[in-house]
Amino acid sequence: xxxxxxxxxxxxxxxxxxxxxxxxxxxxxxxxxxxxxxxxxxxxxxxxxxxxxxxxxxxxxxxxxxxxxxxxxxxxxxxxxxxxxxxxxxxxxxxxxxxxxxxxxxxxxxxxxxxxxxxxxxxxxxxxxxxxxxxxxxxxxxxxxxxxxxxxxxxxxxxxxxxxxxxxxxxxxxxxxxxxxxxxxxxxxxxxxxxxxxxxxxxxxxxxxxxxxxxxxxxxxxxxxxxxxxxxxxxxxxxxxxxxxxxxxx
Numbered sequence: 001x002x003x004x005x006x007x008x009x010x011x012x013x014x015x016x017x018x019x020x021x022x023x024x025x026x027x028x029x030x031x032x033x034x035x036x037x038x039x040x041x042x043x044x045x046x047x048x049x050x051x052x053x054x055x056x057x058x059x060x061x062x063x064x065x066x067x068x069x070x071x072x073x074x075x076x077x078x079x080x081x082x083x084x085x086x087x088x089x090x091x092x093x094x095x096x097x098x099x100x101x102x103x104x105x106x107x108x109x110x111x112x113x114x115x116x117x118x119x120x121x122x123x124x125x126x127x128x129x130x131x132x133x134x135x136x137x138x139x140x141x142x143x144x145x146x147x148x149x150x151x152x153x154x155x156x157x158x159x160x161x162x163x164x165x166x167x168x169x170x171x172x173x174x175x176x177x178x179x180x181x182x183x184x185x186x187x188x189x190x191x192x193x194x195x196x197x198x199x200x201x202x203x204x205x206x207x208x209x210x211x212x213x214x215x216x217x218x219x220x221x222x223x224x225x226x227x228x229x230x231x232x233x234x235x236x237x238x239x240x241x242x243x244x245x246x247x248x249x250x
Contacts, residue, residue: 001023001024001025001061002058002059003059003062004021004022004047004058005057006021006056006057007020007046007053007056007058008054008055009043009046009053016214017039017046017053017214018213018214019216020056020211020214020215021056022216024192024207025207026189027189028184028191029191029205029207030192030207031204031207031208032193032208032209033194033201033205033209033236034211034217035196038211038212039211040194041162041194043194043211044160047160048080052066053066060158063076079154079156080157080158080159081159081160082162083160083161085162086166087146087147089135089143089146089147090135091135092134093134094132094134095132095138096131098146099118099122099149099150100117103117103118119131121150122146122149124183125148125149127142127146127149130142140168141175144164144168144176145179152183156187157190158189158190158191159189160192161192161194164195164200165195173200174199174203177199177200181204203222206221207221210230212233217232217233225237
């Protein structure tokens with residue numbers, strides 16, 4: 001479980017986050033949504049420690065991550081998996097080497113053990129046998145799946161995903177959403193996904209935090225969105241669906 005308590009974040013005079021609190025439970029899909037500039041990626045970075053909150057606290061299973069120094073954070077960071085928006089694969093490494101990268105950094109496993117783990121992760125994301133390919137030889141959807149395989153290589157308790165469907169076609173997007181959801185339930189991870197894709201929201205949004213102008217504007221499930229009278233959320237949902245429909249006609 002992850003708790004965020006009254007999170008503020010300023011960059012100079014620009015206050016990006018304004019007192020956001022929420023709880024992200026394990027075994028369900030926790031989504032952070034909002035328009036461009038709403039603060040969703042900044043919030044994600046504050047949770048994982050890539051940004052330090054100006055005020056507020058982030059707790060991992062009751063431990064105050066915000067108050068910890070670098071060395072104190074290492075045990076928690078070894079339980080964090082991260083899928084970046086562009087997958088962030090190393091072009092000079094093979095698929096297998098990319099997946100083994102965090103194992104090389106944080107474990108004392110033998111090379112055979114690390115290769116076995118890489119093979120297991122590749123099988124889990126339906127890419128068995130792709131070990132020796134390079135990122136340049138992969139489609140966008142395959143890169144995302146390799147990124148997921150790397151993110152779960154350390155058997156994380158916490159999985160953070162930034163815009164998993166960016167640049168993907170609708171069919172591949174659904175496959176990625178389903179894979180993230182399956183892994184979340186299977187490993188009982190606390191998964192936090194930043195997205196602006198309403199297909200993802202309606203498909204896997206067990207718990208949704210909607211940000212607007214740096215504030216938590218609405219919180220609920222995908223089943224509750226259809227019945228909300230929150231104007232800004234309704235505007236966001238309508239605009240997202242309208243843009244998808246317009247693009248589909250082009």
